[in-house]
Amino acid sequence: MSDELVAIDLSHHNTVSDFQAVADSGIVGVFHKATEGTSFVDAMYASRQAEALAVGLKWGAYHFLRHGDAAEQMASFVANSCLAWGSRVAIDYEDPDCTLEDLHDALEWLGANAPDLEVAIYGGSLLKEQINGDYYGDLAQSALWLAHYTEGTPSWPKNTWPQWTLWQYTDSETVPGIDGPVDxxxxxxxxxxxxxxFGPVERAPEAPVVALATVKIEITAPEGVELEIVVNGTAR
Known part of the structure; x- marks a missing residue:
């Protein structure tokens, strides 16, 4: 196992035998497929999320983007990924039918409806070809998770991303606790x-509401008079 290997990505196609062994091997975090298109939910996602977090692994979810219906896809993704505020999510951009408009629409939906999630874009040759050396500001706001299997220096759309953040360099790593090769x-x-x-970003706990003083009011009402007491705008 490479000393530079810090993260793996999984789906139901992978067999996990021991997440504790994964953590003990030095892996920092795991990306797991959560959803695809508008209806597919990875059946292994929820149970593995709980197991991985229990042994201290960082956890991120990815969605395999299909062409069209980006808003519906992202709504399904967020609903099924069950991530804490500030967690990392990724859009898997490799369906050859997808266009950059699909990616723009997905990012726009996440920005409007799930702004507390941190986004990465996973892509390789398709992303490079479609960007074609241009600059896309909305894409640049997300981290680049580059897919390029090479032992040398990878290539990526540098006009949009001066640097990659995560680099998937192989699909044949050997990691304790994972049966068979893994990305x-x-x-x-x-x-x-x-x-x-990977996150999540931790929020400072909200300060408890403490009563600074007790106000005691005694009222003697004449017989037959009905009282209505309002405290800070609320009837008591």
């Missing part, structure tokens, strides 16, 4: 920053 990913930074990148 291997390197992070463009330290292992500590990789963990932070």
């Amino acid at each position: 291997g990913n390197r992070f463009n930074g330290s292992r500590e920053n990789c963990a932070l990148w």
